[in-house]
Amino acid sequence: MKKVYLMAICLFISITCIQAQKVTGSLNFLKEVEKLHFQFEHKQPMTEKEDEEKEYVQNVFLKDFNAETVGKGLSLEGGYFPDAEYIATVKTLWLEPGYIAGPFTKPAEVTVEIVITKSGSSKELSRILVKQAKGSLSDVTHTYATEARRIASSYGEAGEKLGKKVAKALKK
Numbered sequence: 001m002k003k004v005y006l007m008a009i010c011l012f013i014s015i016t017c018i019q020a021q022k023v024t025g026s027l028n029f030l031k032e033v034e035k036l037h038f039q040f041e042h043k044q045p046m047t048e049k050e051d052e053e054k055e056y057v058q059n060v061f062l063k064d065f066n067a068e069t070v071g072k073g074l075s076l077e078g079g080y081f082p083d084a085e086y087i088a089t090v091k092t093l094w095l096e097p098g099y100i101a102g103p104f105t106k107p108a109e110v111t112v113e114i115v116i117t118k119s120g121s122s123k124e125l126s127r128i129l130v131k132q133a134k135g136s137l138s139d140v141t142h143t144y145a146t147e148a149r150r151i152a153s154s155y156g157e158a159g160e161k162l163g164k165k166v167a168k169a170l171k172k
Contacts, residue, residue: 021128021129021130021131021161021165022128022129022131023126023127023128023129023165023169024126024127024128025116025124025125025126025127026125026126026169027116027126027165027166027169027170028169028172029086029125029126030076030086030116030166030169030170031170033076033084033085033086034075034076034077035076035077035079035081035084035085036076036077036078036079036081036084036086036087036088036116037079037080037081037082037083037084037086037087037088037119038058038061038062038065038078038079038080038087038088038089038090039087039088039089039090040054040057040058040061040089040090040092041089041090041091041092042092055148056148056149056151056152056155057148057151057152057155058155059152060152060153060155060156060159061090061152061155061156061158061159062078062079062159063156063159064156064157064159064160064163065078065159065160065162065163065166066078066079066163067160067163068159068160068162068163068164068166068167069163069166069167069170072167074167074170074171076166076170078163083119084119085118085119086116086117086118086119086125087116087117087118087119088114088115088116089114089115089116089117090112090113090114090158091112091113091114091115092110092111092112093111093112093113094109094110094111094132095108095109095110095111095151095154096108096109096110097147097150097151098135098150098151098154100150105137107134107135107136107137107150107153107154108134108135108150108151108153108154109132109133109134109135109154110132110133110151110154110155110157110158111129111130111131111132111133112129112130112133112155112158113127113128113129113130114127114128114129114130114162115127116128128162128165130158130161130162133154133155133157133158133161134154134157135150135151135152135153135154135156135157136153136157
């Protein structure tokens with residue numbers, strides 16, 4: 001009985017992880033690309049300090065994305081490159097800002113969709129969905145104490161997941 005229960009838990013976790021990222025279209029065109037321009041779309045500010053939020057969210061997302069691509073020996077770097085051939089638009093679909101409440105602390109979670117297009121074109125080349133990227137609990141309680149920094153931690157996780165997905169596609 002314990003084995004059946006354990007197998008059911010493992011299956012549930014596996015299915016949840018598989019659904020965490022969904023790629024529509026191919027990422028193979030990125031094999032010859034060195035610079036990928038990122039832009040971020042937010043429907044509304046997530047915190048009262050919008051400038052601080054943008055700085056943390058975007059810098060942490062890009063830092064963690066690049067740690068998985070450039071940091072692993074690939075030539076693709078993500079950042080602010082307006083003259084780049086390809087554009088990755090990061091759209092926030094869902095956000096849970098989390099909270100700090102002693103033992104009941106909850107990290108932020110975010111679901112983002114990344115749409116990659118060729119510069120000057122609206123034709124979608126690839127769409128990647130990263131569901132419920134959760135910020136690190138240790139980041140919440142130590143480093144990312146403000147609401148903007150707590151949210152940035154979850155965006156960092158989303159950037160890391162995207163970077164891993166892109167790195168896997170480029171290594172094929």
